[in-house]
Amino acid sequence: MFITxxxxxxxxxxxxxKRLKDWLQEKGQGVTLTREPGGSRLGRTLRSILLDIGNNDLTGETELFLYLADRSQHVHQxxxxxxxxxxxxxxxxxxxxxxxxxxxxxxxxxKILHQLNDVAVRGLWPDLTLLFDLEPEIGLKRAMTRNLQDGTCASEGRFEAESLAFHTRVREGYLTWAAINRDRFRIIDAAATPDEVFEQVRAAVADVFSIA
Structure with a gap:
């Protein structure tokens, strides 16, 4: 069971x-939680580079290969x-x-990015991908508030500092990519209440993995 x-x-x-992990454990399924970037020892160093707002001069290609390095190590370790x-x-x-x-x-x-990622993960793709869909304006406000509360505006705020146009392209890109890979994607309405969001998650996981 590999869920992203x-x-x-x-x-x-x-x-x-976190709620999904608890629910799966109640069903007797052992679960490991992890994240990208930063799921491995090397990844934690790369995370500090990738998300630091001071590194806003990274090119798209530099950013790409740092993420691929993080991911390759993450999968391996x-x-x-x-x-x-x-x-x-x-x-x-x-x-x-x-x-x-x-x-x-x-x-x-x-298409090239998919090919490079396939090399980095050695063909290991998720069984299920849950896409949390939300208007960019709402998501950015939430993220900035979280970073302010956590004191991570500088250390983890590089993407939050991007323009609304960038985040709009990302949101539209996710929906396009999900449509291309509809066999493993499920779209979650992230504007719903936390309980409603989790029920969508639980239902998707239960359906895909036949969990009663």
Whole structure:
């Protein structure tokens, strides 16, 4: 069981991820929670580079290869070992983020990005991807408020500092990519209440993995 959560900044993935883990454990499924960037030891160093607002001069290509390095190490050290031991994995972001953010957001070729990601993950794609869909204005407001409360505006605010036009392209890119990969994507209405959002998540997971 390999489930990934995707969405624009501030779409509310973190809360639902924790609730999903609890629900799956109640059903007897072992689960590992992880995230990108930063799921491995090397990844934590790369995260500090990728999300630091001071690194706003990174080119789209530099950003791309840093994410690919993070992902390759993440799969090798965290995701694949867990799956091989029969433990489910839930990741907050994965390869689709790069296809969408650096592709539809930055203007790189999504097809080439998919191919590069396939090399980085050695063909390991999720069984289910939950896309938290939300208006960019709402998501950005949520994300900026969260960063302010956590004191991470500088250390983790590089994408929040991007223009609304960029986040709009990302949102539209996610919806386009989900339509192309409709066999594994499920779209979640992230504007709903937390309980309603989780019910959408629970229903999707129960359906795909036949959990009563």
């Amino acid at each position: 959560f995707e969405g624009i900044e501030g779409s509310g993935k973190s809360t639902a991820i 965290v995701i694949r070992p867990a799956l091989d031991e029969g433990v489910g994995v839930i990741s907050d972001r994965y390869a689709d983020s790069t296809v969408v953010y650096q592709g539809y957001g930055r203007g790189l070729d999504p």
